[in-house]
Amino acid sequence: MVNTTGRRGFRGAAVVTGAGSGIGRSIAMALAARGLGVVVADVEDDAADAVAKEIVESGHRAIGLGVDVRDRDAVEAMADRAENEFGPVSVLVNNAGVTLRPFRASWDTSDQDFRWIMDVNFWGVVNGHMAFVRRMLNGSGERHIVNTASTAAIHPFAGHSAYSASKGAVDAFSVAVRAELQTQGIGVSVLYPGPIKTRITSSARLRPESEATESTSVKPWSDYVGTSGNNLVETADVGGRLPNRASMPYEIIDSDAVGEIVLDGIDNHRPYILTHPPHEDLIELRRNELIDGRPR
Known part of the structure; x- marks a missing residue:
């Protein structure tokens, strides 16, 4: 049975994708401080190495790996490396993700943009799941998987359809695999980040120049609704000291x-x-609308 209270006794390895900065870096640092050997994985090799070096210099264990989560073979190779370096993996965090800027209407979003977002955000999670879960099933002790979705998976975000779809897929996938794994001693959590200052808003840097130029030249959503009608929070332009805890759903944190x-x-x-207090009014609205959709 899975332990449900208190500090859990993980051992061996932890793997965090998208760990070269931001949310992934923070999770990798916390897991290393807990005593796990951490594989810091990121599509940007230098960023992965820098975080791994930071962990090692703090007295903990880590290696950095350049991994494109869209590549199943590369993810499988990462699983082999993790076990060889630190032993069986007890914590897997499928965190790598990208987004589109500017925000845009669904009808202005290209097939290429939809496929890129889904390949990284959803298939990256599936690839991680398939590479690690069979190994984790053969393990023992505490084991846990965290898949990073977004509040965009549970709240309406006009102008953010491709990202919302990818994170909604992560959400539904995670709920299903939790039901499968709960009797196997493996926990599954879905992480829903709210507004957080990270590098995800510059995701276009990870695409070929021609794709990035075409994608960033799209008509912005604000052209349809104006800035006052746009409920999307842009974290890229936020400066200064940020809080570590949010008191409101839209507050940007570090x-x-x-x-x-x-x-x-x-x-x-x-x-x-x-990561934030939930939009209880939006959750309640959706609940009521779902109930109201029952057959009569």
Whole structure:
């Protein structure tokens, strides 16, 4: 049975994708401080190496790997490397993700953009799942998986359809695999980040120049609704000191705070981990609309 209370006794390896900065870096640092050997994986090799070096210099264990989560073979090779370096993997965090800027209408979003977003955000999670879960099933002791979705998966975000779709897929996938794994001693949590200062808003840097130019030249959503009608929060332009905890759903927080939030969620075996207070009114509205959709 899975331990449901208190500080959990993980051992061996932890793997965090998208860990070269932001949320992934914070989670990797927190897991390393817990005593796990951490594989810091990121599509940007230098960023992965820099975070791994930071962890090692703090007295903990880590290696950096350049991994494109869209590549199943590369993810499988990462699983082999993790076991060879640190032993069986007890914590897997499928965190790598990208987004589109500017925000845009669904009808102005290209097929290429939709496929890129889904390949990284959803198939990256599936590839991680397939590479690690069979190994984890053969393991013992505490084991846990965290898949990073977004509040965009549970709240309406006009102008953010491709990203919302990818994170909604992560959400539904995670709920299903939790039901499968709960009798196998493996916990599964979904992480729903709210507004956090990270590098995800510059995701276009990860695409070939021609694709990035075409994607960033699209008509912005604000052209349809104006700035006052746009409920999307842009974190890229936020400067200054940011809080570690949000008191409101739209408050932007520092990514360094997320690691401890995630560890607390894992320790308490929470199926859902939120970085911000939820939009209770929107959740209640959707609940009521779902109930109202019953057959009459």
